[in-house]
Amino acid sequence: MKKFKIIIKNLKFYILNFGFTFCMLNFTFNCYAQSISSTELINNAKLYDGKIVTYEGEVIGDVMVRGEYAWINVNDGKNVVGIWIDKNSAKDILYAGSYESRGDWLEITGVFRRACLEHGGDLDIHAQAILKIRQGRRVAERLNMGKRNLVFVLFGVLCLVWILKPLKFK
Amino acid sequence: MILKPLPEDIKAIGYYLGKIIFGLGITMLVPIIAGLAFGEVNPTLDFLIGIEITLIFGLILTKLCFTEQDLNWMQGMIVVSLSWLAAAILGAIPFYLSGHWMSYLDACFDAMSGFATTGLALVQDLDHLSRTHNLWRHLIMFIGGQGIVIVALSFFVRGMSGALRMYVGEARDEKILPNVIHTARFIWLVSVVYLILGTLALGITGVLSGMKPLNAFFHGVCVFMAAFDTGGFAPQSQNILYYHSLPFEIITVIIMFMGAINFKLHYHLWTGNRREILKNIETRIFFISILITFCIAAFGLTQTGIYPKAIVLFRKGFYQLISGHTGTGFMTIYGRQFINEWNHLALVGIICAMALGGSVSSTTGAIKMLRIGIILKALLEDIKRIILPDRAAVIQKFHHIQEMFVEDKQVRAALLITLAYLVLYGLGTIMGMLFGNPFLESLFESTSAAANVGLSCGITNTGMPGLLKLTYIFQMWAGRLEFMSVFTLIGFFVALIKGRR
Numbered sequence: 001m002k003k004f005k006i007i008i009k010n011l012k013f014y015i016l017n018f019g020f021t022f023c024m025l026n027f028t029f030n031c032y033a034q035s036i037s038s039t040e041l042i043n044n045a046k047l048y049d050g051k052i053v054t055y056e057g058e059v060i061g062d063v064m065v066r067g068e069y070a071w072i073n074v075n076d077g078k079n080v081v082g083i084w085i086d087k088n089s090a091k092d093i094l095y096a097g098s099y100e101s102r103g104d105w106l107e108i109t110g111v112f113r114r115a116c117l118e119h120g121g122d123l124d125i126h127a128q129a130i131l132k133i134r135q136g137r138r139v140a141e142r143l144n145m146g147k148r149n150l151v152f153v154l155f156g157v158l159c160l161v162w163i164l165k166p167l168k169f170k
Numbered sequence: 171m172i173l174k175p176l177p178e179d180i181k182a183i184g185y186y187l188g189k190i191i192f193g194l195g196i197t198m199l200v201p202i203i204a205g206l207a208f209g210e211v212n213p214t215l216d217f218l219i220g221i222e223i224t225l226i227f228g229l230i231l232t233k234l235c236f237t238e239q240d241l242n243w244m245q246g247m248i249v250v251s252l253s254w255l256a257a258a259i260l261g262a263i264p265f266y267l268s269g270h271w272m273s274y275l276d277a278c279f280d281a282m283s284g285f286a287t288t289g290l291a292l293v294q295d296l297d298h299l300s301r302t303h304n305l306w307r308h309l310i311m312f313i314g315g316q317g318i319v320i321v322a323l324s325f326f327v328r329g330m331s332g333a334l335r336m337y338v339g340e341a342r343d344e345k346i347l348p349n350v351i352h353t354a355r356f357i358w359l360v361s362v363v364y365l366i367l368g369t370l371a372l373g374i375t376g377v378l379s380g381m382k383p384l385n386a387f388f389h390g391v392c393v394f395m396a397a398f399d400t401g402g403f404a405p406q407s408q409n410i411l412y413y414h415s416l417p418f419e420i421i422t423v424i425i426m427f428m429g430a431i432n433f434k435l436h437y438h439l440w441t442g443n444r445r446e447i448l449k450n451i452e453t454r455i456f457f458i459s460i461l462i463t464f465c466i467a468a469f470g471l472t473q474t475g476i477y478p479k480a481i482v483l484f485r486k487g488f489y490q491l492i493s494g495h496t497g498t499g500f501m502t503i504y505g506r507q508f509i510n511e512w513n514h515l516a517l518v519g520i521i522c523a524m525a526l527g528g529s530v531s532s533t534t535g536a537i538k539m540l541r542i543g544i545i546l547k548a549l550l551e552d553i554k555r556i557i558l559p560d561r562a563a564v565i566q567k568f569h570h571i572q573e574m575f576v577e578d579k580q581v582r583a584a585l586l587i588t589l590a591y592l593v594l595y596g597l598g599t600i601m602g603m604l605f606g607n608p609f610l611e612s613l614f615e616s617t618s619a620a621a622n623v624g625l626s627c628g629i630t631n632t633g634m635p636g637l638l639k640l641t642y643i644f645q646m647w648a649g650r651l652e653f654m655s656v657f658t659l660i661g662f663f664v665a666l667i668k669g670r671r
Contacts, residue, residue: 042504045511060297061406064380064414071380071414073406075297079504080408099210099300114476114511121482122414123504147215147267154222161229 035107038079045114045123055081055125056107056133060097063090072096074106083108084119085127095136105134174669175662181235182245183252188231190253190319194260195224200309201264205302213302216267224260247658250319254647258282261310268303270294272632275639280307282643285314286650287533289402289499289624290642292632296407301388304405308392312365314650315399315429315533316357346437346531360436361398364428368394371421379415397425399533402499402624409501416485422500423492430456430496430528432540434571451543451568452529456495459539463523464491470516487516490625495523497534499624508627514610517627521614524623525595535622535649537591541584543568548581590653594620594645601641602629620645 035056041048057076064071070090073080075097085108097103110127113119198221205214241249261284262277271277276292283290284307293299293307346353369390376386389405396403406412410422428436435453438446447453467487477483486503493500508517527536551566558564566576598616603609607629615629619642630642648656 042506043510045507061412062381062385066380073408073412075407080297080406080412082408082411082414097297099213099298114507115482115486117479117482119414120416121477121486122411122502123507124414141211144212144215147212147219151215151218151222154219154226158222158226158229161226161233164233 038076038081041081041112042079042123045112048112049114051112052109052128053112053125054107054109055083055112056105057081058097058105058136059093059095059103063093063096065090074108075103082119082122082124083110083127084116084124085130089127089130092130092132095138097136099139100141101138102136104132104136107131107133172665172669175665178237178239179245181237182239182241183248184231184235185237186241186245186249187252187256188228188233188235190228190249191224191231191256191260192228194253194257194313195221195228197309197313198224198264198306201302201306204305205300208301210300210302213264213268213300216264217302217306219267220260220263223263227256227260244658244662247655248662251647251651251655251659253319254282254285254651257285257310257314258643258647261285261306264303264306265293268299270296270299270303275636276632279639279643281310282646283624284308284310284401284403286622286646287311287315287399287401287497287535288619288622288646288650289396290619290626290630290646291403291624292630292639294632296405304392305388307403308395308401308405311399311401311403312361312395315395315401316361317354346434356437357433360433360440364398364425365391365394368398368421368425372418375415375417375421376413379413379418393422394425397422397498397500398429400426400429400497400499400528400535400622401533402493404500410489411502411504419485419489419502423489426492426496426498426500429498430532430534432529432531434531435529438571446571449569451547451570452539455539455543455546456528459523459526459542460492460495463495463519463526464488465519466522467491467516467519470513470519473515474511474513476511490520491523494520494618494623494625495526496528497524497536497621497623499618499626501625505626505628508614508625509611517610517614520625521617524617524621524625525591527621535620537588537621540570541588543570544576544580544584545588547576548584551576587652591620591649594648598641598645601638605635605638615642616645620649622646622649 035054036048038055038057041053041055055074055076057074059072060075060080061073065087068087070085070087072083072085072090072093074083093104093106095101095103107130108125108127109129110125112125114123115121116124116126198217202214202217202221205217258278258281262274262281265271265277265280266274270293271280272292272294279290279292282288346356369387371390372393373383373387373390376389377383379386381389392403392405393410395401404410404412410419432452435446435450464487467490468483471477471483471487477486489500489502508520525536526542527538528534530538530540547566547568551564554564567573568576595613595617598620599609599613602612602616607615611627611629614625614627617623618625
């Protein structure tokens with residue numbers, strides 16, 4: 001009986017070990033924990049197709065809510081990739097990048113599709129987890145004094161040319 | 171013997187060039203007003219500097235070269251070709267001042283791309299560009315699509331016979347109304363009416379797609395201008411992929427089609443002659459050409475297996491094809507996907523579509539459907555001549571607004587322009603290959619530039635050599651003006667150097 005218990009205990013250990021190793025291998029083959037650049041995704045789209053990837057970048061433009069989900073576009077500095085996210089996750093996005101603001105910087109983990117059949121063949125990522133790494137901010141515009149002065153100087157030149165024109169006919 | 175141009179020639183060219191530059195400067199008032207409305211201070215300053223420099227140039231030219239003489243054909247052609255160069259150089263000032271373009275050459279590249287309604291872009295960090303600059307990017311497409319000279323003809327030039335010479339020089343060989351200035355105004359009327367309708371349609375679709383109303387209508391007006399004038403710029407760096415919206419894609423396809431139709435055909439549609447669209451040789455050839463090139467592209471895409479569902483294949487394949495055929499350049503895929511995911515056959519389909527283009531007297535570039543139709547009719551006539559008895563009288567007719575006979579003069583002109591385009595496509599391809607790019611990629615990018623399309627497979631970027639940028643600028647310029655005024659300008663410079671008094 002004691003021997004049987006030891007065998008069972010060992011068996012549990014082997015099963016757990018095997019399961020863990022299998023999961024790790026599976027994770028290695030199907031998931032890329034380190035964030036992947038948009039250039040890497042676009043240039044090797046076939047390799048990453050259907051895999052879980054981690055991608056990070058700045059939210060730009062609009063957060064476009066579509067039913068229970070939303071589209072956001074995330075720019076990693078090279079390209080912009082469309083991310084299909086849960087509507088509730090979209091509520092956490094406070095800033096989207098534009099001329100007036102820097103958008104929230106997000107880390108997205110999700111399934112990458114080179115031609116998503118659900119979305120008309122778009123190259124996109126269906127987000128499973130979103131982490132806000134850095135919050136965006138409004139960008140205060142400062143008057144460029146050099147440009148302002150140049151405007152005044154050129155205005156003077158323009159007036160001069162304008163005035164000189166009728167003189168020609170006198 | 172070549173005759174040296176007279177000082178009167180230079181004065182007339184300078185005077186009318188100055189007038190057109192002045193007109194161009196006035197158009198910068200639109201982004202200035204927009205900049206003030208959006209509260210974007212520095213971008214407004216960029217345009218104030220731009221307008222001042224442009225007006226100063228325009229005024230100096232009109233003052234120094236003042237003349238009351240009218241333009242002859244040679245002068246008219248030169249004014250047009252120089253106007254487009256001046257527009258690219260002066261229109262680039264606000265771009266460069268924004269800091270979103272790496273060099274002045276890059277800014278000139280985008281300005282020429284905009285005015286020539288091409289759509290190839292070297293702008294950096296487009297997603298953070300001000301609305302004022304973005305509006306200018308699209309407005310120059312609207313101005314260039316109608317024709318820079320058309321703007322001047324419509325608003326600044328009254329009742330001069332030299333107007334016709336400039337009108338023809340800008341690759342518009344068909345008058346819609348007997349008076350060329352009335353024709354120019356009709357083109358503006360059509361464009362503005364469609365602008366209002368198109369902006370409403372795109373804006374409402376944007377709002378329904380989840381965009382903020384202000385953004386949706388701003389994007390609506392920009393995308394309309396780029397679509398109707400078959401330009402291809404978009405307010406965001408993802409181009410049309412940004413919207414992830416089928417309705418948006420459908421509306422842009424309709425607008426691109428309308429932009430690719432001859433303005434003369436628009437006139438007939440407006441006056442109730444709807445049957446013309448079915449009978450016209452251009453629309454028929456356009457339809458057949460779309461069908462053939464789409465079959466080629468679709469067959470290629472089926473081989474790759476990237477789009478396993480037919481509907482998805484149609485959505486992606488047809489959109490890029492129509493965008494290429496109409497010379498627009500809108501994209502719903504990334505440029506590198508053309509090379510990495512599409513195969514050679516699919517690319518050949520797109521390249522053929524780009525090379526053929528839309529209708530004459532529309533906003534498209536490339537060889538154009540009427541010329542293809544005339545060449546095919548002439549070919550048919552020659553085949554009939556061989557088959558039929560010698561005594562048989564062989565005539566070929568085609569319907570383009572009215573019934574016309576195929577004449578040798580028309581065939582010669584069509585073949586010459588077609589040949590010139592093929593040489594231009596080849597020139598850019600060789601230049602691309604000289605800088606180490608593969609053949610098909612070079613051909614793709616060259617055809618896109620010369621046919622004023624704007625689809626890119628990735629060669630066009632800020633890192634490409636300056637000489638290649640200049641090559642594409644030349645291709646965009648020569649392709650938009652359809653060569654005659656460019657050849658005249660080259661001849662003029664040769665005469666200046668080698669001519670005798």
